[in-house]
Structures are given as structure tokens and as C-alpha cells.
Amino acid sequence: MIVKDVPTTLRLVLVPWAVMTACQLGVEYASVGYFSGAPNLDEELAWLPMVISPLWYMSAFVVVVICYMWIAVSWHRYVLKGEQPGPLLPKWQGGRLLDYFGKAILVWLPILPVLIAMLIFALVVFDADRIGATKSPGQLSFVLVFSVAISYLSLRLGLVLPAAAIGEKMKLGDAWRLTKPWGDVALTCAAVFAVLYVAIGILMEYFQHNNLLYLVFCILSDVVALLALSLLTTLYGVLVQGRSLLDKVQEA
Secondary structure, eight states: OTTTTTTHHHHHHHHHHHHHHHHHHHHHEEEEEEEEOSSSSSGGGGGGOOOOHHHHHHHHHHHHHHHHHHHHHHHHHHHHHHOOSSSSSEEEOOHHHHHHHHHHHHHHHHHHHHHHHHHHHHHHSSGGGGSSSOOOOOHHHHHHHHHHHHHHHHHHTHHHHHHHHTTTOOOOHHHHHHGGGHHHHHHHHHHHHHHHHHHHHHHHTTTTTTTHHHHHHHHHHHHHHHHHHHHHHHHHHHTTTTOEEEEEEHHH
């Protein structure tokens, strides 16, 4: 889906992605004071935090969420309904985005208890002061299991999201039932995405003082997110619209 028509893919994702990335990285770099404007960090400027208002963090978060939903809704509609983007931007559909946001909250409601339980487990078992530091094998194993669980639940329940994007109604129970025969596939894909996200996260942490490489790994992380979005869209097409998975592969 991503590489079949690269110009269309860029029209769907490039501008919203650039805006969300600029907001996210801009606030992050400004808050820790190591954005030197050069490919490599000037060590003399490192760790000189600037005072950033919480309002800037919240504003950047809102922009990132809106831009991601803009991409997601446009992507679902492009694949499932053949809706083309504009010359430079995906079509703006405020009502669809609001519905998509509400369904995303609905998807996360059953995931939230798992998230809280795993966070409590991490705080109890691991040193709370070093949760964000370089991870031990035990911490890495925990993060992988945690990531697989979240990804698996997201894939099993997430069919309500493409449904919302194209104006169809679906309940969480329906999504869970429809994906049940694909449970093993969902688990395998969740494991793959978890490994990719954790590996990229480790590389981002390792190269966090290299502005250029840090940005490269941020881009890779977003590509993985687009792959996950494509997988969710494909599952909806196969399980709800009755499309043939083999035909989709041959078309691509």
C-alpha cells in the first residue's frame, strides 16, 4: 500500500507528518537544550534546560494527535473507499476526526487497565529511578512483553477505527469476534511491531545527542506506525468488506 503509489502516499502523509514532527521534536529539543542546529551535539550546550511552559507541551501534544488522526482517517478512506487526497494535503474532515478520536478512546479503555498493571509491576520490580535509563535484560524483556500485549489488543480491537473513518458503525465486541480467527496472525504481527519499536527506541536513546541520527530514527518509527496502520486497514478490508488478501498482495 505504501509503495504502490508513492506520490499519493506522500500527499496523504507528508505535510501532517512534517507538522507533527516539528512540534514534537521542537518542544523536546528546546526543553533539554541540546538542539544545536548542527548534525552533532555541541557538548558545551548540552543539558542546559530552557523553561518551557506546560502549555507548550500540551499544545504540541494536541497538534501531534490531530495530525496523526488526519493521516489515519485519510489513509483508511484512501484504501477502503478509493478517496484521493488533494494536490498537496489529505482532505480535512473534522467530523470524521472527532468520531475517530472518540473511537480511539473507546479502544484504549480496555487496554488502560493492562497499562496500569504493567506500570505498577515495573515500579515494584525495577528501580523506579532507572526505568528510563539504559535497560537491563530483565527490563528489556518486560518492555517487549508489555509492547506485544498492547499491540495485540490494539490489533484485535482496532477494527472500529477504520470503520469510523469510512462512516460505518462497529462495536468493540464485533471487532474482537471478527479478528478471533486471525488471533495467531495478530499476535505474530504484534510481536514484530513490538521488536521494531523497542529496537528503534533503544537506537533513539543511544543517538539522542546526534540530531541528525535521532531524526532518522524518528522517521523510521513513524514508518513502522504507517505499516501498523496499513495492517489494520487490510484486516478491515478482508474481514469486513470481504476482500481477498491474495488479491491485495497481487495489486500491490
